[in-house]
Amino acid sequence: MLSISRTTRVFLATAPTDMRKGFDGLFALVENVIREDPFSGHLFVFRNRKRDRLKVLWWDRDGLAIFYKRLESGSYQFPMDAGVKVSVVKSAVSNTDGTAAAARCEIQSDELALLLEGIDLGSVKRRQRYQRPASKEKSASDSRPAPPT
DSSP: OOOOOOOOOEEEEOOOTTTOOOOHHHHHHHHIIOOOOHHHHOOEEEEOOSSSSSEEEEESSEEEEEEEEOSSSOOOGGGGGGGGGOOOEEEEOOOSSEEEEEEEEOOOHHHHHHHHOOOOOGOOOOOOOOOOOOSSSOHHHHHOOOOOO
């Protein structure tokens, strides 16, 4: 069981990934397809075409870690496979018909735990909770110069 902070973001790659990819291959997918910083400390989850294997790429302060899980029976169901509403980000990746394809979706850390346990996220109902709106402007503290070293 992974213990993941609620502040850790979890990104799922929407397209199947070649599970032969290692650190460098997954790192490149994070940068070029998911379009996030691999050094952020967030989790990047990839699945194979048959949906029976997962790889999670994570930066642990001083190096990359890969977690790999193979199911002996059954398969994983990603939220976008079941039509669950998740925050999907469009990218420059395009389908064969020329339309933009979603390269990633973001789920919460507790939803990743459910997904790993085989629970269908489409059957889970969340109670309403407060969510702080994302600010469009940088706060005044972000614009202060860094202290001298």
